[in-house]
Amino acid sequence: MRRQFATLFHIAWLLAALLAGTTATARAQANGAPPARVGQIARIEGAVSFARAGGEWEPATPNYPLIGGDTLYAEPGAEAALTFGWSRITLAGGTEFGIAALGEDSATLDVPRGEAFLDLRYLAPGETWRIRTPRGVVTIGQDGRYAISAGDAAAPTRIGVIDGAAEVTGDGGSLRLGPGETARLAGATPVRAMRGPLETDPFIERMLAEAAPPAPPGAPAVVTGMTGAGLLAAYGSWGDVPDYGAIWYPRVGPGWAPYRHGHWAYVPPWGWTWIDDAPWGFAPFHYGRWLHRHGRWGWLPAPVPAPPRAPPVYAPALVAFFNVAPGISVGVGLNGGAVGWVPLAPGEPFLPWYSCPPAYVERLTGSTCGTRRGIATRARRASRRSAIRRGWRTGWRRR
Secondary structure, three states: OHHHHHHHHHHHHHHHHHHHHHHHHHHHHHHOOOOOOOEEEEEEEOOEEEEOOOOOOEEOOOOOEEOOOOEEEEOOOOEEEEEEOOEEEEEOOOEEEEEEEEOOOEEEEEEEEOEEEEEEOOOOOOOEEEEEEOOEEEEEOOOEEEEEEOOOOOOOEEEEEEEOOEEEEEOOEEEEEOOOEEEEEEOOOOOEEEEEEOOOOHHHHHHHHOOOOOOOOOOOHHHHHOOOHHHHHHOEEEEEEOOOEEEEEEOOOOOOOOOOOEEEEEEOOOEEEEEEOOOOOOHHHHOOEEEEEOOEEEEEOOOOOOOOOOOOOOOOOOEEEEEOOOOOOHHHOOOOOEEEEEEOOOOOOOOOOOOOOHHHHHHHHHHHOOOHHHOHHHHHHHHHHHHHHOOOOOEEEEO
16 A cells, blocks of 8 residues: 555656646746746856756856746755745755746745755745755745755755745655754655754754845835845845835946846846846846936835736847947847947836737736826936936947
């Protein structure tokens, strides 16, 4: 009977893995929409490699977007931090980490070797995270901090719940864990599961000491769903601007402008994508709008009033391209000639340079542009006049 359960479990696990790996992307493919939710390579220390599905390994790049099918490997002695919305996952040295699927209300992740610390924040109602290890699947449906060690032939798989709750499923059945508990999974077939008090190591202890702060009072609720926004409080300050609402000001030097310090990378399925150099340079360049006011740049995360229950939609860059040399078509992106770009003003619609359905564009524009009292047109004109009068442009590149 036990062997029959094990066989049925492995079949169910395989089917669940296949479904989890395809359902999230199937929705997007059904209407041709690119992913609305992405992760971010937030921090790299040491040698960390990255590979897209079916691609070659290459050095990981900070602020690179992550989607289903991506894999990372932190070599021994290295470390990598990834963000998904306000949640943060840190990989210890010697850890391989895969994103089997990443949907708007679910994520399926793989930790075949090494150790990962998960700090999950502001999960939406019904949102589910599944982490597959060599000896079982961890299912999480609420905020909390979790430690996962894949183990190997000589060491057990360990799943620790610092706070929160998790269910561990393996060929021996399922085990529910609460705060301050650790599950040890040992053996092969069958896997033996044991529950005990929380176990930590130097890596986990350090992660607990570096706990990220909650969303600051001045930030609108929508930022909790924006990947990378959790880093902003450490690099700037929140305020409020009449007619525009919440605004974030980065701590930068004189003459700084958005979309100037970084580079363009060709990232499927969007194509040309802005990769900023700043450690905080993800959320403000893929959501919301920038506002130049009184000689200072600030980031507006959401329209005012914000649409109810509208999850933020990721964009590769919220800019407008323009020609800076004769005979160059903006429609070909950065493939030839000299092309310039400027950040979109509040209320200015986003015009994608990649293939996507109208509903996707409407949703993206509706979640990232708009202002109070119908001043969108005034904002656009002011932005353009400012750029022309000051001879300013964010950047230009000849290719």
